[in-house]
Amino acid sequence: MRITLLGTGTSVGIPMIGCDCETCQSTDPRDQRLRTACHVQAGDLSIVIDTGPDFRVQMLRARIRQVDAVLWTHHHYDHVMGLDDLRPYFFDCCAPIACFAHRGSIPVLRQIFPYVWEERSIYMGTLDLRAAEMPFNVGSRYGSPDSIQVTPIEVLHGQMPMNGYRIGNFAYITDVSHIPEAEYAKLQDLDLLVLDALRPRKHPHHFSITEAVDAASAIGAKQTVFIHMSHQVLHARESAQLPKTMQFGYDGMILSSS
Ligand SMILES: [Zn+2]
Numbered sequence: 001m002r003i004t005l006l007g008t009g010t011s012v013g014i015p016m017i018g019c020d021c022e023t024c025q026s027t028d029p030r031d032q033r034l035r036t037a038c039h040v041q042a043g044d045l046s047i048v049i050d051t052g053p054d055f056r057v058q059m060l061r062a063r064i065r066q067v068d069a070v071l072w073t074h075h076h077y078d079h080v081m082g083l084d085d086l087r088p089y090f091f092d093c094c095a096p097i098a099c100f101a102h103r104g105s106i107p108v109l110r111q112i113f114p115y116v117w118e119e120r121s122i123y124m125g126t127l128d129l130r131a132a133e134m135p136f137n138v139g140s141r142y143g144s145p146d147s148i149q150v151t152p153i154e155v156l157h158g159q160m161p162m163n164g165y166r167i168g169n170f171a172y173i174t175d176v177s178h179i180p181e182a183e184y185a186k187l188q189d190l191d192l193l194v195l196d197a198l199r200p201r202k203h204p205h206h207f208s209i210t211e212a213v214d215a216a217s218a219i220g221a222k223q224t225v226f227i228h229m230s231h232q233v234l235h236a237r238e239s240a241q242l243p244k245t246m247q248f249g250y251d252g253m254i255l256s257s258s
């Protein structure tokens with residue numbers, strides 16, 4: 001599996017509008033972060049995790065020409081607002097895209113984009129939106145026999161339950177402040193864990209760096225890559241304090257996992 005980090009920034013993006021801090025002025029490309037999103041290529045299957053406001057630019061940059069499935073982690077602005085830019089993926093393939101979200105996000109997605117699910121919408125029948133609770137299979141829209149299992153991991157973002165996802169030996173958990181004990185069983189034997197680590201200081205809705213390192217140590221993936229960083233994370237400076245198997249991600253980073 002090839003995993004591409006399409007964006008690794010917190011909700012405002014880095015640089016943040018109007019900010020002159022060291023990170024927002026940094027010339028290190030690893031400090032320029034679009035909103036957090038991810039692409040997974042598993043054989044012929046192309047899976048997108050979240051479609052934030054930078055979705056269009058991210059798909060162009062990564063040259064992703066096909067999408068078989070979309071997995072939404074939750075319905076906050078920085079993870080869903082690019083939904084409409086899925087339209088080009090119907091121009092040469094009209095089969096519906098399998099879309100999965102936490103059950104709590106489904107009514108909100110319908111409310112944010114009412115026209116998508118309306119009769120006679122240009123979208124009609126193209127987004128097949130389902131609640132992701134039990135493990136499910138994703139297949140191809142383009143005729144490939146490949147299929148892959150996805151396991152939802154239910155975590156807390158502040159008080160709100162939302163989904164992380166495991167595909168093979170790769171797990172992706174963004175916007176998390178607590179991983180319930182029972183979910184750890186689904187996170188064993190990982191090659192790669194991609195995990196929220198907002199900033200050095202505590203935050204009610206996100207892991208701080210210390211909390212992320214603690215959770216990652218408990219999970220024990222061979223490699224852990226942190227995402228959703230704020231401008232309080234200067235890549236080169238904050239990287240120095242991480243354990244050997246852990247690092248901060250950056251936009252365009254390509255990772256692999258079985
Ligand atoms: Zn977010």
Ligand SMILES: [Zn+2]
Pocket residue numbers: 074076157175
């Ligand atoms: Zn969020």
